[in-house]
Amino acid sequence: MKRVFFIVLTAALVGIPLFANGGDEPEKSSGPVTIEFWTTETQSDRQATIQVLVDTFQIMNPDITVNVIPVDENDMATQINAAAAAGTLPALIEAATPNTVAFGSAGLLDRSAATEMIDEIGRDKFYSGVLKLNQTGAGDGFYSLPFHGWVQGIWYRNDWFEKAGLNPPETWEDILKAAKYFYDPAKNQYGILVGTMAEAYSEQCFTQFAMSNNAGLFDKNGNLIFNSPAMKETVEYYAELAKYNPPGPQTWRARDYYLQGKMAMFFYSTYIMDDLALAEVAAGSLTAENFAELAGSSFDPDLVKNTRMVPIISNKRPAGYGTIVSLAFPDTGDSAKTAAARKFVRYLYSPNAYITFLHMAPGGMNPVLKEIATNPRFQQDPKKIFENYGPEKMAEIINGLDSIETFGIVDGKRIDAASVIYSKQIIPQMIYKVTQEGMSVDEAMSWAEAEMKKIM
């Protein structure tokens, strides 16, 4: 084994410079190649699955060695910048699309490799909205290939809604009505959970409302149009909704209150499907069964059956929100490595490998290829999520990927300043000021606008 490794390594070391000199025939990978694959799936069980996929690939392609390197999502940008500076970029990365787009616009990615790869798989095979998120600013190609994604939505107690004769929380009016109806703090029961802490979750909840009200940060020419009547209306509505939250500033962790049967609705990604379905997770949470002193209700095994999800919210128009994770080819300047990485990516999109990958987190990792969504093997996931939610609901969720909208894309054009505003958490801070510090909406919006202008 050691010897084989040594031979491969030596061959790789010898072969790569030879190949680099060879120049013109990138696709014909003649010598052994070793590539690095950086992935944000850092959990050990996911690492194990990815390694199985890699081992299988290596058996089929004995001249390619893929080294899987886990990189924390929050470190990805720093690591890529450092690798670019040191000339040690990996041949392939898997990262959230806002990141791959940022790397692409900084000139760190091989755009033509990604564009060719998408054409090879077939543009029409992808959900078009998902593809658009990976497009270059000029619209002449793609920075990266969408791989999988999660959708955000309102998860709610269908049994409570039915009993109360309320409509599912799909429109502004119905959401507010239900939040008011179920808010009963005297019984330690709350209407809804929307983010009110100064952190990303608040912006994720808020964005979907803003989009459904046609309230953007920028026009298509990149001019700041934040301080608009539509935005003000959204902030006011959001602040009103936040009154039916559990007390004080809240973030996604408060989803536990839903699992304990103390909340009617909450915003969350489809990664929650796991938690809802696996009884242990909720049972291990804080309940009166575990803590007799607490005046709470016990774990409800029917919670999954009684939980429904609304992925699209409507006011002036329907809007969805979520995040796509993409594959990208950093510009290593070594065509042999890029060719090997392309071969590996082609393999990752083949139905068997792709489905194995997605099944690491059913519900959380959703396919971006239309035909996989309806593939029977994909629908028989090991954690029985499909069985629990039914194929129709799953199809609705996966379709939700196609209508993901962000402040950063206006009429198909990407506005870079939006990502800076996002990372400075200006909108979450504004929400905090309004909902927790009692600042007036006008005052908070002027503050936010001034902050946005400062960094532009």
Next chain:
Amino acid sequence: MSTKLNLQQRESVLGWGLIAPSVIIILSLILYPILTNIFSSFFKVSLMEPDTFIGLENYRNIVTDGSFWRAVLVTFVYVTGTTIGTTLVGLGVALVMNRKFPLRGFVRSLILLPYVAPVFSVVYAWKFFFDPVNGLFIDITVERLGLFDQRFNLIGNPESALWVAIIFSIWKNFPFTYLMLLSRLQAIDRNLYEAADVDGAGGWQKFRYITMPELYFVMGSIVLLRVIWNFNKFEDIYLLTDNVKVLSVYTYFKAFVGVAELGQGSALVILQFALLVGFILYYVKKVLKW
């Protein structure tokens, strides 16, 4: 000139050789960062491009920003509150623990628990305890005793968060003060108290004229340490409340959250350092009378 070293010279070469590793470590890990910090506070620092010299612009931005002065005020309240609190509680507990009673040894070590427990775990215990929906505190005060008419988020609310942070710090740090004061109390000569008894002094008088003067310099040093530690305190406050913007938390947000403003972060640290050094110089002269 002879190349041979005499004994004294050899001694000093050996001396330098022995302290050289520490000197190098101190220079590279403490002095160098401080100097670079001062240097970069005059620049607009960029991670990808070369830095641009902007003179005092970073400092001007900071002192004209209202949120900086708010952070100074919050820090002042926090440091004053926690220092007074830990000192008084520590003193009180030390006086009690200096008396003989059954199981004293056991109680003495039990009191140290908040100080030795890892901050991460006690912070989460507090968060759990004060949770507005599931917490024991609310369950007792609202549901069982009816002291308040509705549930509230004590740690989360901006008005109460600072006070919770202060109380947390007092609870966590008083054992250190207690430990120092107790060891000093035990070293006070019993004859002094006996002589006072002969003179007919009461309990308060003995405390005022014997105990306090004996404790003065220990207490003065502890107060100074507490001010330095809590002035730079980050982890307790950030983990517990995340909306109490003392200077260190404020600097963290400025320098590292989102778009990194490292130049401004450096300037902030320099200002914080200057404030602290100013206080120490004043305190050492006036209170410790060095």
